[in-house]
Amino acid sequence: MRLADGVAALRTDLPASATTEVAVPLEAGDDQGTGIARYSSVRLVRERLTAELADADGPFVVVGGDCSVSTAGLETALQRHPGAAVVWFDAHPDLNSPATSPSGAFAAMVLRAAIDDGAVDAGRVVLAGARSWDDGERAFADESGLRSLAVDELDDPAALVEAVAATGADAVYVHVDLDVLDPADLDGLLDPEPFGMRPAALVGAIRALRTRFPLAGATLAAYAPGAPDTEQAADDAATILRVISALR
Template identity: 35%
Template sequence: MAGAQRLAQTLAGRLDTTFTKVGTPRTPLDADWQAQLASALPELRQLAETLTLRLVEGHKPLAVLPRCAAALATLPVIARHHPDACLIWLDAHGDLNTPASSVSGYLGGMVLTAAAELWDSGLGSGWRLDQVVLADGRELDQAELALITQYDIRHLTSESLTPEALSQAIGNRPVYLHLDCDLLAPGLMPTEYSVAGGPDLAQLYALCSAIGHHELIGLEVAEFEEQPDFAMAEAAEALCDALAPVYERLYR
């Protein structure tokens, strides 16, 4: 949460506003996904309630999530208010595992399947997987690849992910954007699950510029993590520069 708070402060400064913090930092729970989810449910529900209030008030949300798993709370709320939206999932991973298919048991790797009601997180669902554009997803397992085929998920691979292809995949639909910082090439952002390859910040800016030409519902950024040997302030500013075409359009 320390990294998320730092990035939120930087974004708030750019937008001349304040941010609302949900939850309290705690020692990471060394347990399986079920115990982790049960422990986090009260604060995840608080996150969902906070996001719901912002949408009811007519705001377009900008959320900074400590982990992708927090999207278990945000995505169902967005689906209830925007049932026909396009979800852009900018991530090195697919997050398309289920409790039955996951080898690691990592909760953050099961987010999109929960949102599509392939398993019950206790936080809701509301998305169809054909509403998802998986952008990059350069590290996928066989179960995720099978699910992409089965549910006709639009997958723009690292090789095919261009601003033009992303804009075409969106079409005329309103967009909710999720960015996992491990999308970027290793070493550019302080994030835990880096994967070889990936775009640089200039390429992310170009993708965000393409997204910014569409109707935007909101933005969430995950996995920006406090790391003692990283130039954190500079990284936060650089990431905000790359994301500017999206959040400036949201709050224009």
């Protein structure tokens, strides 16, 4: 419900004529034997979002929910731009599988699923700001040779741009889980991790990417305010809108 509150709070600041809402089922759903918690609901949202994105004209930005909303965005964008790289701004690498996940939450498996399903090659993925790893995620990253830039490396936007250029990409998909930011700078984080990026560094990195590469699509996920109608929530919204503006 905090995620629902977050997207509702942001909705009023998004351009009405360019924004489409996708309904999310209220029921929890079940795993249907997949090892993925609430799999039936995750699949339904994926199907609904994929249908909406099929009509998107040009690059799009998916806003709201947890990181699982990136599944439909990634698949759609990479079908249109098969040479695109993926930049994954996230405190967590989201590289678990049903076999390695401690929680069974698909939000922690999204990037791994995209790689395993062939939507994107691991060699065209750059993790940005990840600082909380599960053992299975670390093992997969090491085996696949996936590139990861630490928070301090992202102070220079050129480092990220060059890492993406080294993949040979001709476009970029940008995923932003807001917990890539430091909790001192954004209050409404679903799963905060200390020592994150500063907002100015995140905005600067996105702008540098967009200057160098066409945008194939983007996701902004996991805004979860504790109380939407507070002064802190207003400060959060200002920060998030700067990020969305950089993406658009």
